[in-house]
Amino acid sequence: MSTSTLGKTLDRETIGRLFEGxxxxxxxxxxxxxxxxxxxxxxxLRWAPTAFNSQPLRLTILTDGDARDAVVEHMMDANQAKTKAAPLTIVAAWTADWHEHMPTLQPQREGARERFAEAEGMRKGVGEQSALIQVGYLITALRAHGLEVGPMTGLKASAFDEILHAENGWKTLVVINVGHAANPDDEDAVRPRAGRLEFSEASQIL
Structure with a gap:
């Protein structure tokens, strides 16, 4: 990002597209x-911050085919049909082996990969937490590129991992269905807006 763009606020239309809209x-x-x-x-999305610049988010991209059909069976009943019908599905996961990339992600920290290798519990905590943060970046970035998204949990993560991640050890977090626009023929494609907490209800200033 150039210094000329720092500190500038996005226009309300763009902000609305990413959030309220x-x-x-x-x-x-x-x-x-x-x-x-x-x-x-x-x-x-990869430029957004994570702890230790760990970048633990891992994505499996599923189009219509055998792999998606296999994992759909391990989702809540209410999520199965809409996942099968989605143009594309992203399985967002995390890896505890993010430290293996430290020479690239933090080359200034000599020996970081080896030190993190000995801290398995910490690596798991950082990996899962930072990947969840990256899921938020992912949803926002998908919207910024003009896509509509349907994030879902309600799945058997261990079954997803057995089918999709047996060789790499990634751990499933969430499924995100992706398309270019909502189905205009489905009145439930986008349901009525639910409530949100006000700033005063969710914040404190000390």
Whole structure:
């Protein structure tokens, strides 16, 4: 980011698109989502901060096919049909082996990979927490690229990992269905807006 852009506020239309103006989407139009667009999304979200610059988020991109069909069976009944119908599904996971990339992520910290290798409990805590933070960045970045999203939990993570992550050891956190627009023929594609807490209810200034 250049110094000329620092400190400038986004316009309200853009901020609204990322937050208040966007909703969880349950069903989408049939327009496909090119996985190359998800790569562009990742190339933006990766610049956001994580603890120790650990960058533990890992993504498995599922289009219509055997892999998605296999994991859908391990989701809540209410989430199965809409996941099968989504143009694209992202399985967001985390890895405890983020320290292996320390020579790239923090080259100034000599010996960091070896020190973190001996702190398994800490690596797991940092990995899961920072990946969850990155999931928030992911949702925002998907919206910034013009996509609609339907994040979901309600799944058997161990079954997802057995099917998708047996070779790399990643740990599933959340599933995000992705499309270009909500299905105009489905009245439940986007449900009525639920309430939100006011600043005074969720904050304290000391």
């Amino acid at each position: 966007s909703r969880t989407t349950n069903t989408f139009t049939d327009e496909p989502v090119d996985p190359a667009l998800i790569q562009k999304v990742y190339e933006d």
